[in-house]
Amino acid sequence: MMDEKLLDDFPIDWxxxxxxxxxxxFKFMTLASGGLTAGSLGLVAWxxxxxxxxxFEPMHIARLEDISPGTSLAFTYPRKSDLCILVRQSDGTVxxxxxxxxxxxxxxxxxxxxxxxxxxxxxxxxxxKDGKVLQGPPPHPLPQILIEDRGGELWAVGVKRSEDTx
Amino acid sequence: MRPNDLIRRQRGTVIxxxxxxxxxxxLLQLWLFVSVLEGLIGGRSEMALPAAxxxxxxxxxxxxxxxGITRMRKG
Numbered sequence: 001m002m003d004e005k006l007l008d009d010f011p012i013d014w015x016x017x018x019x020x021x022x023x024x025x026f027k028f029m030t031l032a033s034g035g036l037t038a039g040s041l042g043l044v045a046w047x048x049x050x051x052x053x054x055x056f057e058p059m060h061i062a063r064l065e066d067i068s069p070g071t072s073l074a075f076t077y078p079r080k081s082d083l084c085i086l087v088r089q090s091d092g093t094v095x096x097x098x099x100x101x102x103x104x105x106x107x108x109x110x111x112x113x114x115x116x117x118x119x120x121x122x123x124x125x126x127x128x129k130d131g132k133v134l135q136g137p138p139p140h141p142l143p144q145i146l147i148e149d150r151g152g153e154l155w156a157v158g159v160k161r162s163e164d165t166x
Numbered sequence: 167m168r169p170n171d172l173i174r175r176q177r178g179t180v181i182x183x184x185x186x187x188x189x190x191x192x193l194l195q196l197w198l199f200v201s202v203l204e205g206l207i208g209g210r211s212e213m214a215l216p217a218a219x220x221x222x223x224x225x226x227x228x229x230x231x232x233x234g235i236t237r238m239r240k241g
Binding site for chain 1: 181182184191192195196199203206208211217218224225228229231232235
């Protein structure tokens with residue numbers, strides 16, 4: 001009785017319907033399994049590609065003499081949306097890093113008194129020498145911006161990802 | 167119940183069991199794939215090769231089960 005009413009309300013045209021048997025479904029799932037295997041092999045190929053150091057179009061950043069020791073300069077490289085920070089340490093050494101904290105992408109600031117790059121969002125800190133994590137939740141070092149001194153002019157030429165601290 | 171009906175029912179149960187096992191293995195493959203992808207995006211690549219080997223092994227098991235089902239059908 002109930003079935004008849006249900007069929008009246010929701011009629012099914014069995015001849016127009018198509019079934020997928022369990023065996024066909026099994027075949028489809030095995031195909032998906034093959035696809036995931038191919039994807040995993042693709043990831044292996046990707047992991048073998050050198051991503052540690054990439055060179056981009058060189059970009060002029062600043063004149064060395066314009067940046068006094070113990071100060072920093074914000075710039076973008078290689079794209080306009082890639083925030084970076086150039087630091088001239090007290091001993092005169094120049095280094096540059098991506099400004100995005102590797103935890104949740106907050107911008108880091110240079111703290112000359114502690115000689116470190118500090119993320120105020122979650123108290124993360126990075127070394128100004130190599131970008132390694134000094135404290136806090138960041139899982140990876142800051143990517144380093146490769147800088148060249150061309151006769152007193154500082155040029156950014158590439159980006160280098162450091163090894164994990166873990 | 168006739169013996170043929172019994173065999174058919176048993177086959178049906180075996181196919182459903184294999185199908186469920188197949189689903190579990192595919193979910194495991196998917197988990198491996200996503201974990202490796204997340205690792206690569208985060209700069210860690212050491213898991214890629216072991217995960218790919220595990221994925222190949224899981225696909226081998228799935229393929230072996232599919233062959234078994236195909237043979238069961240013919241038999």
